Amino acid sequence: MAAFANLPPFPDDIPTHPLLVVDYDLLLKKDQPEIDKLWKAATELGFCLKNHGVDEEVNQMFEMGAETMSLPLDEKMKYEQGDEGMSFGYKAAGANATDEKGTLDTVEFINVAKDDALAWPGKVHRDYPPTVNARMESTVRPFVEKSLAVNYTLLAVLGERLGLPAGALERQHTREEPSGSEARCIKNPPRPGGISEERAAIGAHTDFGSLSFLHNRLGGLQVMVPGTNEWQYVRPIPGHAICNLGDAMTIFSGGLLRSNLHRVVPPPKEQGYYERWSLVFFTRPGHSAILRPLSDESPIIAEAVAKLPSGKYDTGTTSKEWFARRIKNQRIKNRTGPETWRASRGTEHQPSAY
Numbered sequence: 337m338a339a340f341a342n343l344p345p346f347p348d349d350i351p352t353h354p355l356l357v358v359d360y361d362l363l364l365k366k367d368q369p370e371i372d373k374l375w376k377a378a379t380e381l382g383f384c385l386k387n388h389g390v391d392e393e394v395n396q397m398f399e400m401g402a403e404t405m406s407l408p409l410d411e412k413m414k415y416e417q418g419d420e421g422m423s424f425g426y427k428a429a430g431a432n433a434t435d436e437k438g439t440l441d442t443v444e445f446i447n448v449a450k451d452d453a454l455a456w457p458g459k460v461h462r463d464y465p466p467t468v469n470a471r472m473e474s475t476v477r478p479f480v481e482k483s484l485a486v487n488y489t490l491l492a493v494l495g496e497r498l499g500l501p502a503g504a505l506e507r508q509h510t511r512e513e514p515s516g517s518e519a520r521c522i523k524n525p526p527r528p529g530g531i532s533e534e535r536a537a538i539g540a541h542t543d544f545g546s547l548s549f550l551h552n553r554l555g556g557l558q559v560m561v562p563g564t565n566e567w568q569y570v571r572p573i574p575g576h577a578i579c580n581l582g583d584a585m586t587i588f589s590g591g592l593l594r595s596n597l598h599r600v601v602p603p604p605k606e607q608g609y610y611e612r613w614s615l616v617f618f619t620r621p622g623h624s625a626i627l628r629p630l631s632d633e634s635p636i637i638a639e640a641v642a643k644l645p646s647g648k649y650d651t652g653t654t655s656k657e658w659f660a661r662r663i664k665n666q667r668i669k670n671r672t673g674p675e676t677w678r679a680s681r682g683t684e685h686q687p688s689a690y
């Protein structure tokens with residue numbers, strides 16, 4: 337995309353948090369040191385993935401995003417996600433809170449359900465803007481297919497390491513069952529200097545599902561460094577995806593895997609003069625999956641759960657309910673006070689928040 341030509345590099349004089357770099361090719365070859373590295377990253381704060389082979393589809397998706405965001409706002413609003421807890425569709429800037437006080441977010445994005453992309457020209461969940469439809473077959477479906485393949489590989493490796501029988505995690509995320517899995521293209525307008533970092537583009541959150549496969553061009557993503565209250569930028573590396581684990585993996589694993597807190601703030605220094613585009617594929621469990629530790633399928637998870645306060649990750653909710661609760665309560669139109677924000681939280685909070 338032309339907008340990505342000549343972007344200023346991420347500044348060298350800003351502290352960043354290095355993520356472990358995992359080589360997807362080596363994971364496919366079942367290379368043990370690489371699997372160990374993936375496990376370490378997944379129990380701490382996520383990782384960069386190289387050699388994932390999705391670059392071309394990522395570029396095409398950014399084109400789709402640019403075409404969609406340049407539609408008139410009233411056209412985009414016909415496909416808005418609404419206030420009932422559905423994620424699929426368009427989200428306008430300022431539709432979500434970024435914190436307890438109800439500060440508005442600054443990003444707009446388009447979410448396309450995995451189910452709609454795979455069923456196209458059929459429909460499972462909803463309709464999309466013409467710019468999405470025009471690329472559903474050529475761009476969106478190939479991106480979804482490749483992202484699913486990457487995430488299934490990661491799930492298989494993590495499942496084995498968790499002591500789960502082969503296919504156990506995949507069964508929570510089948511291709512066929514409707515789910516909240518989706519592709520998201522995000523645009524944040526230029527936010528040049530002088531704007532406080534505290535005016536987040538996307539507020540602090542853990543991801544809602546299982547695995548997020550994220551592609552960034554500019555800085556702006558920050559992670560809360562484990563064991564501290566400190567935010568640090570993650571430096572985007574060309575051709576490397578950023579992979580985060582979401583709440584569902586923390587819950588299924590009885591807390592062994594970690595869904596790290598992150599947020600998006602204006603890109604640093606000169607990068608703040610440019611539009612920030614990012615793209616994510618979120619793999620989420622099937623709608624009917626009950627979010628609870630898979631202790632009965634793995635002695636390793638059972639042992640981890642035995643050390644936790646009783647019922648810590650027994651959410652008593654399905655993936656569909658978990659996801660709708662989080663989406664719905666961050667919508668600014670649903671806000672009644674700080675309690676709405678608290679009701680949108682995930683595994684970073686106590687079980688009483690479920």
Ligand SMILES: O=C(O)CCC(=O)C(=O)O
Binds near residue numbers: 614
């Ligand atoms: O834009 C980014 O870098 C991250 C986006 C994100 O965290 C999300 O959409 O969940």
Ligand SMILES: [Fe+2]
Binds near residue numbers: 541542543548598
């Ligand atoms: Fe996220």
